[in-house]
Amino acid sequence: MLQQMLFNLLLATWQTVYMVFIATVIAIVGGLILGVLLHLSYNKNNLAIRLFNTVVGFIVNVTRSIPYIILLILLYPVTKLIVGTTIGTTASIVPLAIAALPFYARLAESAIAEVDKGLIEAANSMGATKAQIIFKVLLPEAKTLLVDAATLTTIGLIGYSAMAGIVGGGGLGDLTYFQGYNDGNLFLLYGGVILLIILVQLCQSYGKFLTQTKKLISVWVLTGLLAIGSVAQIGYSTYQSAQKTNIITVGYTKSPEQDKIMHLVKQIALDKYGLDVKLISFGDYNLPNRALSDGDIDANVFQHIPFLENQIKQFGYKITSIGKTFIYPMGLFSNSIHSLNAVPVGAKVAIPNDPTNRGRALMILADAGLIKLKPGVTWKANLDDVISNPYKLQIIPLQADQVANNLNSVSLAVINNDFLPKAHLTLKQALFVEPKDSPFANIIVVRDQDQNDPLLHKFVEAYQSPKVEKLAQKLYPDDAAIAAW
Structure with missing residues (x-):
């Protein structure tokens, strides 16, 4: 048992490193290019260049404004086009990279804008080309800020990777939440958290090291090792799919x-x-x-x-x-009320928020005599279909796996059976259970x-x-x- 949990932690750690490494490389390379272009095209007299800056800047800002969990869903078609699937660890890299790229682009643009204008003027006076100014002046002088930005981006991606679990992406966030927190496995919960902290600290320390060293040999060595591991991962996944x-x-x-x-x-x-x-x-x-x-x-x-x-x-x-x-x-549960006759006026009631379980939960409340729904409305019911609420219940839709977790914060809760064991409940303890001839x-x-x-x-x-x-x-x-x- 312990060996299996340790293996799961190691596998989840690699999945996180794999996702974050590739997404970081894409974000830094793409973001650096965008950042340079945005800097060079800013406040120019040429109409075409100004239009480019406005359009690209708008796209960058829009992408940065979308919460990652929403972006993950919106990018399904793009993910499908690029990797051929929308689920799994490799598929999670696409939204991670697209979320991080505009973030790093703005940080890179800001870093480059901090370069002393006198150095640029001196380079221009010596006849330096645009490319020479970029690679000999702007990037070297902005190195410290660019590395700090890359460190910040990588750490942010570690956090984003925690959401990969909703599409079967794996990783430490997925393991910690689903198998640690939701399953009540404290070893995986705290083990995953500790490993996430270690990864973040390693990134922070390595970033600080890079800002203080002139040689980047360690970057190429680390990138090479992680690239080999990533290629092996992709090859193995391709073999399995075949x-x-x-x-x-x-x-x-x-x-x-x-x-x-x-x-x-x-x-x-x-x-x-x-x-x-x-x-x-x-x-x-x-x-x-x-x-x-x-x-x-x-x-x-x-x-x-x-x-x-x-x-x-x-x-x-x-x-x-x-x-x-x-x-x-499904049943109606409470930690504070022992009978439906004791339901107080204004009681808070938690129900699942997905469309059919929400309607199903409202049907249970109606069958229990706590509310009345519009005639003929069944599992399609929503809060607007409640026509009588004599107890003035405050009905609060929550994500299904969070209803049981918040049982102590509400008077009543309609809980999916999958989440009863974690709350140390059985159906026998329900104040009301839907009929067994349920559809x-x-x-x-x-x-x-x-x-x-x-x-x-x-x-x-x-x-x-x-x-x-x-x-x-x-x-x-x-x-x-x-x-x-």
């Missing part, structure tokens, strides 16, 4: 219990059917269907039928269900064109096995997981 025989890629949303179930299914598929299942975990409910539609994965296991129908209607995905898994009844059976979804693929149906059979049902009942006690097949 191995298509009896291999399928399945996506799911990450939680401690789902990790165990999916890895058992993976083992059964291999042992019984000779099927190699590659698992990709996601940190957001909207991403697995997009990845499936784009062909980045072959199937996903995370959603119920209403969610699938809503996604198909909203995005036009050509995907379909080929098998059911479990019904996970929210989870399903296995594939692309329409692959619905008859024998490999995918073998996966369904592996999932719908007695061993998986037994494990689910152990992980989700008190009928919190009901086999739906």
Whole structure:
């Protein structure tokens, strides 16, 4: 167990270094070029040059203004075009680099602007060309500030890389949050945090060293070593992607219990059917269907039928269900209230914020008699559909994995079953549970064109096995997981 956790920490550390190294190189090279061009084109009389500065400066400012998590999603088409996929560690490099490049460009522009104008005038008086001024005056004189900017950019990228987990990118941020914080694994949580601190301190110390030395031999040696490792990583990933025989890629949303179930299914598929299942975990409910539609994965296991129908209607995905898994009844929980009769006026209620679980949670509140919804509105309900709120409940939508974490801050919470164990709760402790004939059976979804693929149906059979049902009942006690097949 300890060996596996240490391996996971080492692997996550390398994934972070790999993502940050390549993104930093792209950001520094591209940003330096942009920074020089922005500096040279600033406040010029030539209309074309001024227009260039305005347009490029506007693009740089717009890109810098977009929060990274949003940029990550907006850049899906670009990422797909460049690396052929939107998921995985390599795919995470594209948005990282594009986010960091304009940031470094502005820092480089500012650094170059600090160069003594007298030196530039002296170089011009001696007949220096533009290229000579750039490479013999501007860059050498701005070296200290440029290195400081590169250090700051690298440290920023280490922070950005933590969000790679929502697209299965891995890294220390992903490991620390999902397997450390969400799974309650303190070794991985604190181990990941310590390693992130070490990486940042190493970057800061190395940057300071570079500002004080005239020779950059260590930069070329370090870059060479990391480049070799990155090429090996890309080569290995390419080799794995080329191995298509009896291999399928399945996506799911990450939680401690789902990790165990999916890895058992993976083992059964291999042992019984000779099927190699590659698992990709996601940190957001909207991403697995997009990845499936784009062909980045072959199937996903995370959603119920209403969610699938809503996604198909909203995005036009050509995907379909080929098998059911479990019904996970949702419940209404509280750490401060022991009966629905004791709900105070103005109580705060946390519910999941994704479209169908939000509507599902509102249905539970309505079934419990706490609110009334518009007639005929079911899982599509939103806060505007509440027509009666006698308790004046303050309904607060949160990310699904954060509802249980904030149970002590609210009076009531509608919690997805995946997050009950972390809160040390079971369905038996719920003040109210949705009916067992719920339409929210989870399903296995594939692309329409692959619905008859024998490999995918073998996966369904592996999932719908007695061993998986037994494990689910152990992980989700008190009928919190009901086999739906």
